[in-house]
Amino acid sequence: MNIGVMGAGAVGCFYGALLARAGHAVTLVGRPALVRAVRADGLRLEMRGFDGTVAVDAVAGPEGLAGVDLVLFCVKSADTEEAGRALLPHLKPGAVVLALQNGVDNADRLAAVLGRPVVPVVVYVATDMAGAAHVRHHGRGDLILGPGADSERVADLLRAAAIPATVSAGVTAALWDKLIINCAYNALSAVAQVSYGTMVTVPAVRDVMADVVAEAVAVARAWDIAVADDILERVMALAAAMPNQLSSTAQDLARGKASEIDYLNGHIVRQGAALGIATPANRALLAMVKLLEAKAAA
Template structure:
């Protein structure tokens, strides 16, 4: 199985590197400057148990994804459509595309840009990682995936085959018949932490120790659950998982915080912003999520957000 990684950032870099480290043939797609660095220097994966520099295959030419059986779409949520449009002419009809992205609607948005028969499966990502440099991924913890099952057609990778490839790379994978509850559970975690970590510029551990933070998080979580319920999605009580994030990843900054610190537009429109939009459509009030969404957008308004889409 040859695996393509569309978007060599913190998520794509981590999972692609773990697969490559296990001997899987991996093709990384990135921007030209990053590809040049990856080609000459390799990709450094700095984890808790090891620190290795891997010789990898990288390109800025999306058409090379045609040779891949499995494609990991790891671009930011705001670049989903652009990435799909770039990939669409070149993907093999039997390729499986996994959406390894934040939010609950990336898989259908991605599928809408591809040929109708292209299989796109959503995945829930639980990993703490950051892109320290264009050729350097630092892993802070976790790394498991929850992937939606699919029924493969002849010649197409099956879910258990994909699970086996990740397992060989020491990446735990759970296959789910209904992944919506897991997607919403992750959205709740992101909505609780991402904006607050970004606005305070604090990692999770110190963040939750500040007065008033946990009650605010509870309000955010309650609104998310109300919207999910109105959507017909039953989400198990997420509060223990919310508290566990700060315990297991105390030094981790949210991806939104990392984006703002690098002068990049964040995914806040697809996190708290999505909760606000769905709440408006369903008649559910979301004042805590709205406030966090507006505050992050105000910070973004001060940034130069003109970036090439789809590959970062």
Template sequence: MKVAVVGVGAVGGYFGGLLAKGGADVTFIARGKCLEALRTRGLTVRSAKGDFSVRVRATDDPTEIGTVDLLLFCVKSYDTESAIRQALPMVGQHTVILSLQNGIDNEEKIASLVGKEKVLAGVAYIGASVLEPGAVLHQEGGKIMFGEVAGDASERVIRLKAFFDRYDLPAEGSPDMKKILWTKLAWNAPFNAINTLVGGPVKTIIENPHTFELARRVTEEVVTVAHASGVPLAFELVWERNIRFSQSYDVKTSMLQDLEAGKPLECEALNGVIIKKAVECGLKAPYNFALYALLSGLRIAS
């Protein structure tokens, strides 16, 4: 299987690195200092599961690669449309595009340009950061959940699961990706946003009674909007999962990392989308709106 990785940050670097380490036919689409580092030094992953370095193929010109079988799409949500347009030379009749991005509407944006039959939804459960161009620090987790956007099992999901297994990339197919995407958003919306505003590792949000209560109320809003959007989530189960995951999560969120690096923030894909969906359903989401407003100010300041 011929693979291309678009977006060589922490997610693309780690999972693409696992494939390259295993000997898969994978090429990284990068630019600037990241491209230079990949070409000269290769890709380095410092991981709790074992460090490794691997020489990789990298380019900034998708036309050099031609069509691929699998495109791991790992760019920030605000770059979705522009990145998929640039990747079009790699998209053939049978190409599968697996989105590993934050948010619930990236797959729809990609499908509008390439067709929904080419898109799979995915969620990456990982705590990682970019140490420097071409180097990733992996601290927590490291698993992909993926499946058809419309749900149900499919032969291509089964084949892709077997491919990931072959290269020791932890992944699991799911017939209910809408629920999985919304469940992750129910964590991202409160914890990415609050962590970006208060700093420190994620676990401090749980330790402080005021931020703990704010996170609970934001989560409750997400669950309410999800239910109104046709994706029923059980608040008690979602909140219990959020607490269990966050109370020992001694890592900064990706949004805080972006703020510290002076990059744009994904507040539109995490809190903004909840506000938009709430309006569509005749609801209000005041806690998400407050976080979105504050994050918008931080984004401008950065």
């Protein structure tokens, strides 16, 4: 299958590399540095049991995705509409689009731009970019796809490429579970520039995380989202599963890039305000990350 990755950061490069290893023709749309590095030396995938170069194509613009059968849409949440408009003229009729993004509303926002269904996907993976075309895998990699006409077929394709994938009618609740996990970890990891394992060794941090989770759960349940009863335990367990992982927000700030904080803790703050639910812990973390972004931009 011809597969395109729109937004070839760590997540897009990781899944693109696995699909290329399985024999699919994969084209990455990424920054010029990535394009140059991939064309010169290929894409390096570093993970347990494999460290080598994978053959993929790389282009700087979405015109390179004309004719692909499957698009992994992996851009930052703030770029969803703009990237969707850029992709639209080149999107093949019948192509399947998966939204592999943080946040809970990207698939709906992208579908409105494209004028076609988009499959929401919950992504559980720890990755980072160690170089312009060097993606490292630190843990997990499973995907939960929302239901759709092509979802089972795509899930089969993903599983054949050693990507654990399931299709679930409960994808909205799963997206919120992931959002709550991100709200608990991303900003704190970013502010201190420390890994998850290091974070939770500070008792006060665990207390803050519990407050963040409680606020987010209150917002979700006010929207009748079926958040898992054990969400706090699952949040705390993540540090043991991924002790060396820096959050994507921490990685963005370390590179001087804008983060997705508006679509993480910021989303909880906005929804809480609309519902009349106080969210002071999430607001404080939002403000801290915004201060660091402003400092970097000054």
